[in-house]
Amino acid sequence: MRRVAITGLGAVTPAGLNARDSWDGMVAGRSAIGPLELPRQEKITVPIAAQVKNFDPLLHFPRKDAGKLDRISQFAVVAAREALADSGLALTPDLAGTAMCVLGTAVGGVGTMDDGCHMIYGEDRNRVPPLSIPKFMVNAAASQVSMDLGLRGTCFAIASACASGTHAIGTAFQAIRAGAADIAITGGAEACITVYIVVSWEALRVLSHDTCRPFSRDRSGLVLGEGAAILILEELEHACARGARIYAEITGFGANADAADLTSPDPENIGRVMQLALADAGLAPADIGYINAHGTGTAINDVLEAGAIRRIFSNSPPFVSSIKGVVGHGIGAAGAIEALATALTLHHQIIPPTANHRAPDPEIGLDVVADGARRIPLTHALTNSFAFGGLNAVLAMRRYDP
Amino acid sequence: MSILQDVTTIVAHQLERDPAELSETADLEDEGLTSIDMIEMIFALEDKFRIDLQYNANESDAQRKRTIGDIVELVEAAIARCHAE
Numbered sequence: 001m002r003r004v005a006i007t008g009l010g011a012v013t014p015a016g017l018n019a020r021d022s023w024d025g026m027v028a029g030r031s032a033i034g035p036l037e038l039p040r041q042e043k044i045t046v047p048i049a050a051q052v053k054n055f056d057p058l059l060h061f062p063r064k065d066a067g068k069l070d071r072i073s074q075f076a077v078v079a080a081r082e083a084l085a086d087s088g089l090a091l092t093p094d095l096a097g098t099a100m101c102v103l104g105t106a107v108g109g110v111g112t113m114d115d116g117c118h119m120i121y122g123e124d125r126n127r128v129p130p131l132s133i134p135k136f137m138v139n140a141a142a143s144q145v146s147m148d149l150g151l152r153g154t155c156f157a158i159a160s161a162c163a164s165g166t167h168a169i170g171t172a173f174q175a176i177r178a179g180a181a182d183i184a185i186t187g188g189a190e191a192c193i194t195v196y197i198v199v200s201w202e203a204l205r206v207l208s209h210d211t212c213r214p215f216s217r218d219r220s221g222l223v224l225g226e227g228a229a230i231l232i233l234e235e236l237e238h239a240c241a242r243g244a245r246i247y248a249e250i251t252g253f254g255a256n257a258d259a260a261d262l263t264s265p266d267p268e269n270i271g272r273v274m275q276l277a278l279a280d281a282g283l284a285p286a287d288i289g290y291i292n293a294h295g296t297g298t299a300i301n302d303v304l305e306a307g308a309i310r311r312i313f314s315n316s317p318p319f320v321s322s323i324k325g326v327v328g329h330g331i332g333a334a335g336a337i338e339a340l341a342t343a344l345t346l347h348h349q350i351i352p353p354t355a356n357h358r359a360p361d362p363e364i365g366l367d368v369v370a371d372g373a374r375r376i377p378l379t380h381a382l383t384n385s386f387a388f389g390g391l392n393a394v395l396a397m398r399r400y401d402p
Numbered sequence: 403m404s405i406l407q408d409v410t411t412i413v414a415h416q417l418e419r420d421p422a423e424l425s426e427t428a429d430l431e432d433e434g435l436t437s438i439d440m441i442e443m444i445f446a447l448e449d450k451f452r453i454d455l456q457y458n459a460n461e462s463d464a465q466r467k468r469t470i471g472d473i474v475e476l477v478e479a480a481i482a483r484c485h486a487e
Contacts, residue, residue: 204441205458221459262438300459
């Protein structure tokens with residue numbers, strides 16, 4: 001069986017403009033949630049978000065090119081360049097010819113769409129900028145990464161709301177394991193903090209006006225985030241042959257659909273999807289030392305996720321934490337940011353804490369890593385994603401031990 | 403129409419039921435109201451009465467809004483806030 005290594009990481013998150021700074025913020029439990037700042041924000045009532053601040057596209061793109069990329073694609077390309085450089089891979093024509101590029105996003109370039117709709121309905125204009133369509137199409141970020149790096153293998157976007165990043169990485173993992181590619185540039189990106197999207201989230205009544213407190217008794221809802229995380233996946237022997245640094249191995253992927261409620265996860269099924277990932281990796285529950293939880297900080301998600309974990313792990317669950325207290329909910333990018341965090345957890349043997357967690361909730365009943373990062377020997381970990389529409393995805397990862 | 407009648411009409415519409423079948427004290431979850439029904443209903447009530455309802459699905463108070471009577475109280479409080487402002 002071909003094995004799959006993670007050999008490069010890149011990120012643009014509310015916690016930092018690269019993977020290292022993002023990880024440092026997660027380990028420090030430094031919440032990047034702050035006052036929401038947006039043009040035309042007067043109709044928004046929620047005061048906070050986890051925004052990527054101080055991101056200057058002109059540091060990365062010539063002015064003329066920057067305008068061709070929606071913010072989501074800018075995040076994705078910057079993170080992908082970092083990940084590729086971090087991997088040390090030389091993209092020969094042969095390798096580039098089969099390199100996969102699979103990125104998750106829930107909604108694509110909605111900043112461009114929001115601006116265009118404002119021009120038509122708000123300013124009563126008849127025209128929008130000519131590149132609106134190729135900027136906001138859902139595959140824009142994947143296509144821009146492919147064009148920027150010269151990747152000519154299979155390339156597409158995966159849309160499964162809050163599980164998009166996880167589904168993308170799982171799909172790329174399966175392709176490499178099956179021999180369809182030797183390397184893949186994969187992950188997720190999102191930049192959906194726009195007036196229309198925030199007001200739409202407000203209508204669902206799940207946004208916190210306080211902060212994101214996953215698994216805490218006083219949790220008050222989710223906080224919108226944005227950003228991108230990119231992983232370079234590489235067939236293990238290919239990576240070893242060139243002496244690559246290996247952060248972790250991906251060993252299993254589980255995915256399923258609730259076919260039930262539109263917004264609330266199915267407690268049985270989100271347990272089953274963890275079992276699917278374990279079975280795919282050939283693991284028993286007792287092998288798992290850590291779960292990077294979906295942990296959105298909503299009343300319903302956290303209690304259902306905790307219940308499923310307790311059930312699957314026979315009431316002796318592993319350590320659990322959620323990084324959403326630091327980076328908010330990155331929607332289509334969330335699963336990718338969390339996969340990056342899980343790989344670095346295994347690499348550094350440090351569990352990032354659940355920022356803003358103040359008080360244990362008796363209904364949760366998990367060992368939630370809350371007060372500071374925890375250094376502990378870890379071999380196997382899971383990372384969970386559960387999406388609106390009942391779409392669930394879980395990755396299993398192993399510490400790489402040569 | 404009274405607030406009770408208006409609320410009952412909106413609840414009944416959401417449940418696709420006859421308002422006459424719904425009592426002020428019946429548990430709406432038992433009557434088949436889902437969490438999404440609740441959110442849609444809150445939106446309809448805000449439009450109808452031109453108010454902002456203090457409703458967050460994450461607060462334990464939300465779990466206590468179980469009957470038409472509870473929702474009438476929520477609406478009345480919001481109307482009182484409007485008059486006070």
